[in-house]
Structure formats: structure tokens, C-alpha cells
Amino acid sequence: MSYEKENLIAALRDKSTNIDNKKSPLFANYKQYLNSKLPEELLKNHPKGGGARVIRDRFGIPHIFAENEKDLWFACGYAQAQDRLWQLDYRHRSVTGKLAEVTGEDNLHSDNQSRTIGFERAAKLELKTLDDRSASSIDSYTRGVNAWIDTAIDKLPVEFDVLDYEPLAWSSTATLAVMREFWWSLTGRLQQIVGPERVIRHTSPELAAKFLQPEAAEYIVPDQSCPAELHPEGGGDDGTGSNNWIVGAPKSTTGLPLLASDPHWPIHFPDLWYEQHLVGPEIDCIGAAYAGAPPVIFGRTRHATWARTNNSSSTRDLYHEQVDPNNPSKYIDGIQSVPFEIIKEQIAVKGSGLSELKIKLTTRGPIVNEFIPSVDPDGDSPISLKWIGHERIDDMKSLFGLNHAQSADEIKDILSTWRLSVWNAIYADDNGNYGYQMSGNIPKRERKTRGTRDASAVEDQWIGYSDTDALPGLHNPKRGWTGSANNTPAPRSLLGEITGAYADGYRFRRIRQVLSENNTVSPETVKGLQWDNLDPRAVELKSKLIHLLKSAGGTGSLYAAQSLESWNCRFEGTSSAPAIWEALWKRLVIEIGNKVLAQPAANLMAESAGGFVRSLLLGKENPADYEINLKSIVNKAANEAITYLKKTFGPDIENWGWTQAHTVKLVHPAAKTQAMKQLFNLGPFSCPGGGGTVNNRRPVETANGFENASGVSYRLFVDMSEPNIAWGATLAGQSGQPGSVNYDDRVMETLNNQYHPLLMDEKDINKEAAHEFFAPKDLQD
Structure with missing residues (x-):
């Protein structure tokens, strides 16, 4: 390592370093140092490969053209590693419980959890039963990732320098574990599961x-033959959707289907998804992959398109195990006393x-x-986890x-064999x-519950x-359209015993309203709905x-009422409402949740009282039945809300506008010092949208x-009347x-309601080309 490089890395580690001045010599040195690590720089003096041709467009998307699929998937791994090597290694270490080895005590708990849940154990089981095409493709992808590690080993991304370590060798097990x-x-x-179980134990069945x-x-999916249900499945929406x-x-209006998808996620940086275009003798597919795995997760081919969001139907259970009273190293399984299987592992902690x-x-698991939080405040017996992900899933x-x-x-045929996770899948063709x-495997149990289960009860077994x-x-x-918003998939007449923490129906209600109000719908309307801020x-x-x-x-109540009266119910603009x-x-x-629920249920579930509050406001529930003084509670809530806003934004209500009140920051997980935060982090940026809007924020x-x-973690739009293009929107960037x-x-x-093109025709790609190279050939037989 050169003296100059050592000084730059030392300065990044130093908590006192400040490089916010873009005109400072130190900042210029960092730009040069970071630039030296980019793939186009590393490939300048590298021999031309004999494998797939890769064209990166100006958005950083690799368009991979290969004569065979081995070279295609090799180049896919090679390209992903060029852009996301540190993210790949971070995910690899996260799923195998090796983060603490390079980051220290902060990640020891998550390492313990990953090893206990057993993502790597599940991946090794999956690897043994992979079909030939999947096994070959993942093997080629793995060799591509490792080939780039070898190429970049002396110029690894900056995070490796700062944390002073090298990436783990990639493997097929790593890919399967990352996906698991x-x-x-x-x-x-x-x-x-724990929150609902506390409610079930500590409140009446009716409440x-x-x-x-x-x-x-x-x-x-409605059932037109059934009347409205008194207690539909769902509940537990936290505003993420x-x-x-x-x-x-x-x-x-184009005469062919229009598809829009925007999966939402806790703010994740670098980007959760990785855009790629894969072209081979039998494949021409573009869309978003999950960095660490080769296939596109949602996107399009020349003649078809598909997308997925999460369906929270329960695919796991928590079981209360009974320890053998005569031997604490055993538990009761049916009528037998059997020993716990013990796995002892050592975790290196930096x-x-x-x-x-x-x-x-x-x-069971x-x-x-x-x-998990305790179910019983006085302590629990051992609680085991049973999850479909511990089985072979053929994902x-x-x-x-x-x-x-x-x-x-x-697409429908393929979805018919999908197991995990459960998807709200949409699809179309030209x-x-x-x-x-709704796609996946849902365990059948005789007893329906949102809570925990008894390991000894027959009715609780799968x-x-x-x-x-x-x-x-x-x-x-x-009706001419379909869609989803993590909401209840169907009435009980169609779901049967299936249950889950399905989202509130507000976002879906807005989607239905927009797509149903006219006889025809244009691409502009379909795209515009993705950034709709009406609550x-x-x-x-x-x-x-x-x-x-x-x-x-x-005082606070009247102040709030006056401000809300003229509000258009949109989470945007300069309004304080x-x-x-x-x-x-x-x-x-929260106030009403704490009033109605007993402890310890309120501890986890008070924030889930939105439906109950709605019923109170609509007159469907009587406050007196629950000894609620609604006026007193709303006065308290309003006063505390106004106090928070004044303390945070100042006494002038003109400064409470959503444009400045609500921001988003993109925080890099390796950015711990001030200098690293200045180089790696982005924002804050003004952020339209709210927890109940289609533009869910x-x-x-x-x-x-x-x-x-x-x-939003990504947005996809596809017009099937356009055979050579899709449209995407990312959180920050491809690299x-x-x-x-x-x-x-x-x-x-995603903040300004924009998209970039996902080009499929080579002539269009060449017009937007920023860098081109040939990846090495996959020489493995």
C-alpha cells in the first residue's frame, strides 16, 4: 500500500477528518483514489476476454450478450461484482453470520440470529437438490464473481480498505443463502406472531x-357471492407497503396491457435491486435482480412481463416446546422425550x-x-421456529x-410451483x-390463529x-384491471384457514378508484399512480x-382543526396539514391503544389500534363501552403533536410544510466516521408521500x-405495446x-417522478453506451 493511500485511508478512519469542502485538496485526492477502483479503470490494461460482450449504458445498466448461457451467467456475476462487490460480501457475511468478524460487536447479535435461523444450512440443503439448469447457471455466476475479485484484488472498493479486510470467495451456497x-x-x-398472541392472551376474544x-x-380478489365480512383477515400495518x-x-389506451410495480422496503443503500439485461440464444430479459443472485426477480422478456410484491400469508410458526421435566437436555415430541440437537459454533468478533x-x-426448527420479545412477561419455555424456508423450495x-x-x-405455469416467499404476482403478455x-405454499393447520402454537397439540401441526x-x-x-397493495388477498370464503398480517386497504382503495374511474386508462395514468400522494x-x-x-x-385541538380544514389530503407541498x-x-x-389494551399486549400492539380509532370516529364503536374519554384523549394527542412540531420546526406554522418537514437520507452501512458519511451518504432530500399513500413513504x-x-425501493413500468423497452426508477444509482x-x-x-429506459434493442443500447468490454469466457465444463 502506497504512503499516499495509507494516509487517505487513515483520514477516513479518523473521526476528526472533515472533507465536506469539495474544493479542498483532500477531497480531490479522494476523488482520484475512488476513481482508480472503478471497473473501467481496472479493465484499461486488462486483456480482452473471450466471453460475453457487455455494454454499459449511461445509467450503468449492463447489457450482456452471450453465445451460450454459461458465458451469460458468468458475465452476470462479473458485472454485478464490478458494481456491488462490497454489497455482495456484506450480504454474504450477513447470511452466514460473519459480519462481526469485520465490523465488531455491533453485528454479533445479527450473526447469532442468521446462524440460528440457518440460512446457510438451508442453502446447503437446497444445493443438493438443484435442477441442472439452476445448478449450472449459479455455478457460472459464482465463477464470474470470483473472477472479478481476482481482477480487483489490489484495487478493492473503498469499504474493504477502510475496514481492512478482503471479500470472502463467492460460492453457489452464498447465492442460495442470500436469496433465502x-x-x-x-x-x-x-x-x-408475538404481538397478536399477547392480544389473544390478555384481552377478550371480541376485542x-x-x-x-x-x-x-x-x-x-373479491367474492361477489359473499356478503361483507364482519372480521376480515389482516391487521398490523405499520405504514410500509x-x-x-x-x-x-x-x-x-395502447391496446395491450400496462404493468406497474413498486416494491417498498426499509430505506436501503446501496440500492436493494440491480438492473441487468440478459441476452442469449434462448433468453432476452431485462429488469431488477437481487444483487448476489443471477436471475431477474421482476421485469420483462420480449413477449411477457411479470412483477411481484409481498403477500404476508403466514409461512412460519412459533411453537412452545415442553422441556422434559426429568432431563432439561430433552423436549417432548409427541409421546417421546428426545434430545435437542445441539450445534456449537464460534464467531470471530473484530x-x-x-x-x-x-x-x-x-x-420443528x-x-x-x-x-423475539417474550410472549409471557414471566418468561417462556423454549420457543421453536418452523418455516417453509428450512425446506427445499426450488426458488x-x-x-x-x-x-x-x-x-x-x-408465467402462470411457473408460478404454480412457486413456494416461498408468498407473492402478489401480476403478469401479462403481448x-x-x-x-x-397469489403464489406460494401456505402450511395447512387445523387451528387458525395469528398467535403462537403448542408443539404438543395435534391441531397446531402442519x-x-x-x-x-x-x-x-x-x-x-x-373489470379490465387487477392489482395489490399488501392488502387482504380475498374473503374467508376464498382464503379458508389462511391468515396473515395483511395491510390496511387504503392504498388499494386509491388504486381501485383511479383505475376504475374511466373506461380507458393511459400509460401516463398508470405511471402517475405510482407517485400519487393522496391519503x-x-x-x-x-x-x-x-x-x-x-x-x-x-388549544392544540382547535389549532389542529383550523389547519386541517382546507387540506386536500395530499402528503406533499408547503401545507402544514x-x-x-x-x-x-x-x-x-397509541393513546387509545394503550387505553383499550391491557399490558403486556399494549406494549407491542397499541400502535395497531388504527382500525379501532376509525370505528370510534365513524360511530361504529361507543367510547363509553371502553371507558374512553375521547375528548380528553384527543386534546392530549393534539397538544403533544403541536408541541413536537413547534419544538422541531419552530413556532411559525409556515415552516411545517411537508416539503421541508419530511426528508429521506441514504445511509451507507459502512459510514461510521464524519469523513465516510460525507463521501458515502446522500441527502437529506425533501420527500413527498406518507405511510398511507400509494407513493408509500x-x-x-x-x-x-x-x-x-x-x-419505494424500485419502480417498474411496462407497456406491452412497446416490445423493446421497459422503464425503471431506482433509489440512488446502479453502482x-x-x-x-x-x-x-x-x-x-423516485422523488421527482421520473424513470429511465430499460433498453432491449442493440441499436438503442449502442446510442446510450458508456463503456464496453468482453468478459472472460467460462471455461468450466
Whole structure:
């Protein structure tokens, strides 16, 4: 390492270094240092490869042209590693429980959790049973990643220099484990079991039923033959949500289907998704991949398109195990006493040596008490986790199949074998076919509950699965459109015993309104809906809440009522009303949740009282029945909301506008010092949207204002009348390298309602080309 490089790295590690001055010599040195690590610089003196041709367009998207699929997937790994090597290694270490080795104690708990849940164990099981195409493709991808590591080993991305380590060698197991952890992040969410169980244990069945349902139910697939349900499935919406929808050919102004999808996620930087274009003898597919795995997760081919968002139907259970009273090293399984399987592991912790981990396994799965809130305040017996992700799921076979699909029927056939995570999938083709399909495997149990289960109870055991073909779907529906917003998939008449923490129906209500109000729908309307900032909850409840505020009569209540009266219910612009509504609604819900629920249920579930508050405002519940002084509570909530806003933004209400009150920051996980934050982090940026809008941007209160905690991670738009293009929008940029122009060139895209083209024709790609190279050939037989 050169003396100059050592000094630059030391300065980045130094907490006192400040490089915010873009004109300083130090900043110029950093730009030169970061630029030296970019793939185009490293390839200047590198021999030309004999494999796939890769053209990067000005948005950083690699268009990979290969004569065979081995070279194609090799180049895919090579390109992903060029842009996201540190992210790949971070994900690799995260899923295998090796982050603490390079970051220290801060990540020891997450390492323990990853090893206990067993993403790598599940990946090794999956690897043994991979179909030939998946195995070959992932092997080639793995060799591509490792080939780039070898090429860049002396010029690794800056994070490796600062943290002083080298990347792990990639493997097929790493790819499978990375994907398994991603599916877990969508289907795990164990607090959504513990919270409902506390409600079930510590409230009446009637009150529990009111809390464990969505605030305003809307069904993705309605059952016209059934009356409205008293207690629809769902509940537990935290303001984070994804959307997708598709307009069919008869309703589309272009004559063919229009697809829009925007999965939402906790703010993730570098970008969660990786755009790529894959062209081979039997494949021409473009869209968003998950960095660390080769296939496109959602996108299009020449003749078909598909997209997915999360469906929270329960694919996991927590079981209370009974320890053998005569031998604590055993547990009761049926009528037998059997020993816990023990796995002992050592975790290297930077600066602290080795940490010992003891994993206990039952026939259902690992003991996970350490990673969940207690169910019983006095302590729990061992609680085990059973999850479909511990089984073979064949996810890669399905994903590779989708990348080759050329019709809606092919997509439907592939979805019929999908297991995990459960998807709200939409699809279309250029023959005008389109639809929605809830896709995945849902365990069957005799007893229906949102809470925990008894390991010794027969009615709580899994007795097979409901597969995709048995789940709700719509194919070419007559209404001319379909879509989803994490909301309840269908009434109980269609769901049967399936349950889950489905989202409130407000976003879906807005989607339905926009797509149904005219006989035809244009591409502009479909795209425009992705950044729609109207809050349907406010539309429904604003007048009721204003009336309550006025009747309560407190200073804060009257102040809030006056500000809300002229509000158009949109989370945007310079109006102070969105900030007032957000601060007030949160406090009102929590206050009433704490009043109605007993502890310890309120501890986890008070924030889920939105549906109950709605019922109070609409007159469907009587406050006196619950000894609620509604006027007193709303006065308290309003006063506290106004106090927060004045303290945070100042006494002048003109400074409370949503444009300045709500911001988003993109924070790099390696940025710990001031200098690293200045080089790596982006923002804050003004952020339109809210927790209940289709442009879903969940705000959380901080000392500096409302920060966007979760929101759009990617946007896709496809018009099937355009055979050679799709449109995407990313959170920041394609590259994970801070020195790249594509690190932050798209950072305003989702904030300013913009898209960039996903080009498929080579002539169009060449016009936008920024860099071209030939990847090495995959020489492995």
C-alpha cells in the first residue's frame, strides 16, 4: 500500500477528518483514489476476454450478450461484482453470520440470529437438490464473481480498505443463502406472531378480533357471492407497503396491457435491486435482480412481463416446546422425550476474539427465544421456529424459468410451483392476456390463529400445503384491471384457514378508484399512480376528526382543526396539514391503544389500534363501552403533536410544510466516521408521500423532523405495446462504488417522478453506451 493511500485511508478512519469542502485538496485526492477502483479503470490494461460482450449504458445498466448461457451467467456475476462487490460480501457475511468478524460487536447479535435461523444450512440443503439448469447457471455466476475479485484484488472498493479486510470467495451456497435470507425478510417478522398472541392472551376474544383485522379492508380478489365480512383477515400495518397493478388490453389506451410495480422496503443503500439485461440464444430479459443472485426477480422478456410484491400469508410458526421435566437436555415430541440437537459454533468478533454460540434444534426448527420479545412477561419455555424456508423450495428454478418465459400461460405455469416467499404476482403478455395470482405454499393447520402454537397439540401441526393453484387469482378479469397493495388477498370464503398480517386497504382503495374511474386508462395514468400522494384515510376521516377536535375544544385541538380544514389530503407541498395529521394520528392511535389494551399486549400492539380509532370516529364503536374519554384523549394527542412540531420546526406554522418537514437520507452501512458519511451518504432530500399513500413513504419522528424510514425501493413500468423497452426508477444509482457517476445519478428519480429506459434493442443500447468490454469466457465444463 502506497504512503499516499495509507494516509487517505487513515483520514477516513479518523473521526476528526472533515472533507465536506469539495474544493479542498483532500477531497480531490479522494476523488482520484475512488476513481482508480472503478471497473473501467481496472479493465484499461486488462486483456480482452473471450466471453460475453457487455455494454454499459449511461445509467450503468449492463447489457450482456452471450453465445451460450454459461458465458451469460458468468458475465452476470462479473458485472454485478464490478458494481456491488462490497454489497455482495456484506450480504454474504450477513447470511452466514460473519459480519462481526469485520465490523465488531455491533453485528454479533445479527450473526447469532442468521446462524440460528440457518440460512446457510438451508442453502446447503437446497444445493443438493438443484435442477441442472439452476445448478449450472449459479455455478457460472459464482465463477464470474470470483473472477472479478481476482481482477480487483489490489484495487478493492473503498469499504474493504477502510475496514481492512478482503471479500470472502463467492460460492453457489452464498447465492442460495442470500436469496433465502431475502425471503425470510419478507416472511419472518416474528413480532407479528408475538404481538397478536399477547392480544389473544390478555384481552377478550371480541376485542382481539377487532384488533387483529385491517383498518379498512379491501380484497385483491373479491367474492361477489359473499356478503361483507364482519372480521376480515389482516391487521398490523405499520405504514410500509408495496403496490402493483396491471391494466388489461381492452381498457388500455395502447391496446395491450400496462404493468406497474413498486416494491417498498426499509430505506436501503446501496440500492436493494440491480438492473441487468440478459441476452442469449434462448433468453432476452431485462429488469431488477437481487444483487448476489443471477436471475431477474421482476421485469420483462420480449413477449411477457411479470412483477411481484409481498403477500404476508403466514409461512412460519412459533411453537412452545415442553422441556422434559426429568432431563432439561430433552423436549417432548409427541409421546417421546428426545434430545435437542445441539450445534456449537464460534464467531470471530473484530477486536474481541471469539464468541461461542450454542444453537438448539427441535424437529420443528431452531429455538429462537433470544430473537423475539417474550410472549409471557414471566418468561417462556423454549420457543421453536418452523418455516417453509428450512425446506427445499426450488426458488431458483422458478426464477430462471420466468427469465425465459414468453407468455402469460408460461408465467402462470411457473408460478404454480412457486413456494416461498408468498407473492402478489401480476403478469401479462403481448397477446393481451394479463392477471393476478397469489403464489406460494401456505402450511395447512387445523387451528387458525395469528398467535403462537403448542408443539404438543395435534391441531397446531402442519398437515400439508395449499399451493398456488389453490390460492386466489384473476385471469383476464372483466373489470379490465387487477392489482395489490399488501392488502387482504380475498374473503374467508376464498382464503379458508389462511391468515396473515395483511395491510390496511387504503392504498388499494386509491388504486381501485383511479383505475376504475374511466373506461380507458393511459400509460401516463398508470405511471402517475405510482407517485400519487393522496391519503385515503384522511379523505375518509378528516371531517370526523375535525369535528372531534372542535368539540374537544383544547388549544392544540382547535389549532389542529383550523389547519386541517382546507387540506386536500395530499402528503406533499408547503401545507402544514400533513405534518399535523401525521403527528396527531400517531398519538391518537397509541393513546387509545394503550387505553383499550391491557399490558403486556399494549406494549407491542397499541400502535395497531388504527382500525379501532376509525370505528370510534365513524360511530361504529361507543367510547363509553371502553371507558374512553375521547375528548380528553384527543386534546392530549393534539397538544403533544403541536408541541413536537413547534419544538422541531419552530413556532411559525409556515415552516411545517411537508416539503421541508419530511426528508429521506441514504445511509451507507459502512459510514461510521464524519469523513465516510460525507463521501458515502446522500441527502437529506425533501420527500413527498406518507405511510398511507400509494407513493408509500413511511415517516418516523426524529429530533430533526420526519424521516422516511421505508419507501419505494424500485419502480417498474411496462407497456406491452412497446416490445423493446421497459422503464425503471431506482433509489440512488446502479453502482455501489462511491467514485462512480452511477452511484448517485438517479437519486432524484423516485422523488421527482421520473424513470429511465430499460433498453432491449442493440441499436438503442449502442446510442446510450458508456463503456464496453468482453468478459472472460467460462471455461468450466
